[in-house]
Amino acid sequence: xxxxxxxxxxxxxxxxQRVASASTPIGLSxxxxxxxxxxxxxxxxAAYRRFLExxxxxxxxxxxxxxxxxxxxxxxxQAAEDLLAENKVPVTLASTDRVILMHQGYCFDFLQGSxxxxxxxxxxxxxxxxxxxxxxxxxxxDWLRTHADQHRSTK
Numbered sequence: 001x002x003x004x005x006x007x008x009x010x011x012x013x014x015x016x017q018r019v020a021s022a023s024t025p026i027g028l029s030x031x032x033x034x035x036x037x038x039x040x041x042x043x044x045x046a047a048y049r050r051f052l053e054x055x056x057x058x059x060x061x062x063x064x065x066x067x068x069x070x071x072x073x074x075x076x077x078q079a080a081e082d083l084l085a086e087n088k089v090p091v092t093l094a095s096t097d098r099v100i101l102m103h104q105g106y107c108f109d110f111l112q113g114s115x116x117x118x119x120x121x122x123x124x125x126x127x128x129x130x131x132x133x134x135x136x137x138x139x140x141x142d143w144l145r146t147h148a149d150q151h152r153s154t155k
Contacts, residue, residue, distance in 0.1 A: 003047035003117035006141035026057030042098035046116035068101040080108045
């Protein structure tokens with residue numbers, strides 16, 4: 001299955017499991033996606049682009065409490081860089097890294113590298129000693145599926 005197909009399957013599973021209803025996934029317009037694309041210089045990738053097209057404005061209560069949906073996704077790279085600097089982490093985000101989620105100002109997830117379905121890395125100032133980013137998923141679509149599964153299990 002293509003990366004785009006995997007994203008479509010996860011969004012459909014959220015609707016099927018009543019995390020959202022068929023009317024609640026909010027896809028973004030081409031202009032909104034363009035704003036996200038140009039706000040960070042990193043590649044956007046086919047899987048992440050499809051997620052934005054289908055649900056970039058939100059999917060019911062999925063990932064509620066995290067800055068992952070438009071417009072909150074705008075400015076995440078700067079917030080992530082500020083967090084790394086604040087904690088004196090000797091790591092800098094590469095030009096090919098795209099920050100896709102910030103949770104409560106202490107944790108962020110980012111796509112590392114290019115390609116249609118890149119790896120997801122996480123920085124969490126609470127869990128790591130010494131605090132450094134770690135690979136949390138081999139592909140964006142795996143990251144998305146894991147979050148969807150966790151969300152459904154708490155409902």
